[in-house]
Amino acid sequence: MSALKWGQGKGKGAAGPALFSLPLSFDHFVLPRVLRRPVRILARLGEGEFQAPRFSAAIVSAVLIASSGAYGAYLGGHADGIVQSITARTGFAVDQVKVVGNRQTSEIDILDRLELDGWTSLIGFDAEAARERIATLPWIEVAAVRKVYPHTLEVRVEERQAFALWQQGSDLSVIEKDGAVIAPFSGGKQVLLPLLIGAGAPAKAPEFLAKIEKYPDLATRIRGYVRVGDRRWDLKLDNGITVKLPEDGEDQALAELVGMDHDKGLLSRDIAAVDMRLSDRLVVQLTPEAVTQREAALNEKPKALKRKPETKI
Template structure:
């Protein structure tokens, strides 16, 4: 390793000789590798062998002014806006947004939560704050915001899973399996969800739905689950028939109604309700038309019994 040699010039500078005299007491000084190049530049400046490039003074003045402006913005609390403005105008303004995973969440709502103004810089954007704002949307369960330089923002969300529509009074809301309200019902494909009605229904509906799912013939026909007195359930079928379930022994009642429908087509007849609340019997409520026809038939039956047979000639 060669030592750095210091030469005294004939009066062409004072930095080189002064530096040489300062290091003379140390004898043959060997500086570290990282310090050698800066020392050579300083030595050449002292000897007058190195000339500054053109416009050096202008560049240094610009650096001084910009650093002063930055420091002033920092002291005044405007540094974030300063950084946003500079970086946005140098090619880092957000001009492309990719949204992945949204089905019920509008892209317009997501853009509103990003709070972009057309000159928002990707560098200065606080992605954690943006993520928290997006996660506050009703359907969003998990949100992730990622910067893709130089000017793209990628949003990926996981939405909540709708379980049913809950009607309470005049309010109709979409709920999760846990009973948590997601958002008001707005139509569309959500109309295919099962309807549960009544106070306390969301807490008990998942258990009843799971029980009815064990009877596929019946499950495909159920359109509504009505909680009665927060004690028991009525289920409404697709043809308008109401099946009144008991407070206890629900599994046995479901098995009985499926068996009777399979053997006698009970749920396809002209009836309004089937009452299974009493353990050892089934009560059937006929529709008004069917009840009228049945009463007429019953009235005609005694006449037919009392009619004397005609004599044969």
């Protein structure tokens, strides 16, 4: 039987096993299986029968020094740096970054938020912290950073939707449909966005621009939407004409404006402004050149009448 039993089959004066000169013999007592081997080794060590393996002292010392160093690095806050350094040099250094979904945001700005240093380990890289940094970029609405082992980072972003340009004094910004400012105007395709001018314009623009969309020919000619006193709109056309819409009845005024332009070419004439603020009349303001030409024509008319020869009967 392989079980370690002490006190069985031995005389009263028999000496049992001992550990460091301490008797370990108890009548009819069996050690648990887990403890049998360690106790045997300790017993042999105490009797001088067990010899430690070669270089065991050096190995134990190295383990002790390494453990002390690791603990010191942990207390000093350098553990992450050690892990980064070791894993980066064993094939896990980030050497490829894939960016998906960016249109207005440059890849350089995204890479800058990742804070890679050339020896950044994918294992120790904090993807959540990087995602939070990328989300602070002006155009980013949603960001996700994923590790693809052994050495790739994948960044997916969803950007905010530009609705219009908003001018306040000398400041020109890109805004969302709800009026939230995204970023300063930077040119490019942003010039194609509708231009809103004046305080209160962003709040009223979505509803008003939906009305303008009903008249595509007019919409293509508008270069600016000016909010006046946060009460009404002026339209700045591509040929310099200003259309002053009334405070109430915008839909009817727009329909009449488009009708007169279709029938009489109103918006193609040499005029400076069309004032529709009065409900019972429409006022047209001529350009300075048109005024000069009209005055000259009026002055020339009497002279022409005087030069007209009399007819003899």
